Amino acid sequence: MPELPDVAVFKQYLDATALHRRIKGTSIKSRNILGNSSAQKLQRRLKGQKFQRSRRHGKYLFIKVSGEKWLALHFGMTGFLKYFKDAKEAPGHTRLLIEFSNDYQLAYDCQRKLGRVNLVRDVEKFIREKELGPDALDPNFDLPAFRQALGAAQATVKSALMNQKRLAGIGNIYSDEILFHAGLHPQSKTHGLHEKTAKRLFQSMKKVLRAAIRCRVEPDRFPSSYLLPHRNGDRCCPRCGQKLRRTKIGGRTSYYCSKHQNRRH
DNA sequence: ACATTGACCTGAGAGC
DNA sequence: TGCTCTCAGGTCAATG
Numbered sequence: 001m002p003e004l005p006d007v008a009v010f011k012q013y014l015d016a017t018a019l020h021r022r023i024k025g026t027s028i029k030s031r032n033i034l035g036n037s038s039a040q041k042l043q044r045r046l047k048g049q050k051f052q053r054s055r056r057h058g059k060y061l062f063i064k065v066s067g068e069k070w071l072a073l074h075f076g077m078t079g080f081l082k083y084f085k086d087a088k089e090a091p092g093h094t095r096l097l098i099e100f101s102n103d104y105q106l107a108y109d110c111q112r113k114l115g116r117v118n119l120v121r122d123v124e125k126f127i128r129e130k131e132l133g134p135d136a137l138d139p140n141f142d143l144p145a146f147r148q149a150l151g152a153a154q155a156t157v158k159s160a161l162m163n164q165k166r167l168a169g170i171g172n173i174y175s176d177e178i179l180f181h182a183g184l185h186p187q188s189k190t191h192g193l194h195e196k197t198a199k200r201l202f203q204s205m206k207k208v209l210r211a212a213i214r215c216r217v218e219p220d221r222f223p224s225s226y227l228l229p230h231r232n233g234d235r236c237c238p239r240c241g242q243k244l245r246r247t248k249i250g251g252r253t254s255y256y257c258s259k260h261q262n263r264r265h
Numbered sequence: 266a267c268a269t270t271g272a273c274c275t276g277a278g279a280g281c
Numbered sequence: 282t283g284c285t286c287t288c289a290g291g292t293c294a295a296t297g
Contacts, residue, residue: 001290032274059291077291078275093275112274114291155267164292173290251269253288 002059002075002115004136004169005212010081011056014063014106017083019051022101030095033110035072035118045069045119046098055123057135058168062123069119072126076114082107136169137209146202150190157193157201158186159250170205172252173228174212178205179256180227185263186247186254197265231255 002010026046028039037045045065052064063071073079082091085104090097096108096117108117120126133149134141141149149167153160160166161175170178179186181204184197193201208226215221219229225238235244237257244255 003290006290074291076274077289110274111276112289112291114274116292153266159268162291171290249268251271252290 001077002079003171003174004059005174005209005217007056007059007061007075008137008213009216010075011054011061013083014051014054014061014081017104018098018100018106019053021050021104023047023049023051024099024101026099027097028095029097030113032113033095033108033115033117035116037119042117042119057123057127058132058164059171060132062120068121070121070123072118072120072123073108074116076110076112076116078112079108079110079115082109131165133163133165133167136167136205141167143199143202146205147198150193150198153190155190156186156249157184157188157190158254160190161205162250162252169209172254173231174208176231176255177208177212177227179261181208183260183262184265185261186249186256188263188265194265227255
């Protein structure tokens with residue numbers, strides 16, 4: 001699930017629920033979601049502290065803990081957050097549970113355990129070490145920066161968009177959606193992208209990511225002109241009704257409409 | 266430099 | 282019902 005828009009919605013959710021509450025305790029249900037710190041260390045760092053604010057970069061959510069540290073959450077393919085009071089509401093694959101003094105709890109749920117939780121002192125340094133590119137929705141990430149990020153890559157546009165080192169936040173679902181709106185075939189080469197095409201791609205990227213956040217990434221809220229509600233539904237192009245094509249790029253399933261998306265650029 | 270593949274993990278859903 | 286097979290929105294390392 002969690003690409004940039006999903007994580008942006010998680011951030012809104014966290015900000016509206018779990019900030020400024022005293023942390024009573026932490027329980028780690030699955031150790032292999034822990035990245036750089038032990039369960040003991042994590043518990044020690046969180047106990048008695050509060051979450052003060054959060055920020056997002058790409059698919060990462062960083063939560064400032066009173067004291068020195070930030071909690072860096074990555075959600076893998078299946079992660080999400082849930083804030084609840086009644087144990088009945090606990091999600092089914094809780095890997096980390098944070099209890100607050102108001103008796104509410106925040107669950108980090110990650111069915112496939114591909115997500116990671118890290119304690120970091122310096123967010124910028126963490127981003128540098130992970131070699132993450134600029135966040136796709138950063139206001140400073142403008143067209144020239146976008147062109148520079150794609151660079152003279154020999155890669156396909158789809159894999160370039162998904163490459164977190166080039167720009168951070170876009171995964172399989174949204175790269176398909178962006179390419180659909182830009183009318184570009186996923187196997188188009190990044191190299192030699194026409195000025196006009198690059199601009200169209202850039203504008204589609206911003207538009208799609210913002211729209212997804214506005215819809216709170218609920219498929220039912222997406223305009224039916226978007227690919228997302230169709231790729232797991234009728235698998236037909238929302239513009240022409242033609243069956244969507246399906247192919248593998250970088251090991252990921254990619255959907256596109258062969259009528260509206262072409263390699264010419 | 267890029268593409269591809271498998272590993273990491275678990276579970277939902279399809280088909281029989 | 283129960284079994285097997287395939288697939289899943291991410292990332293990393295090894296290989297071609």
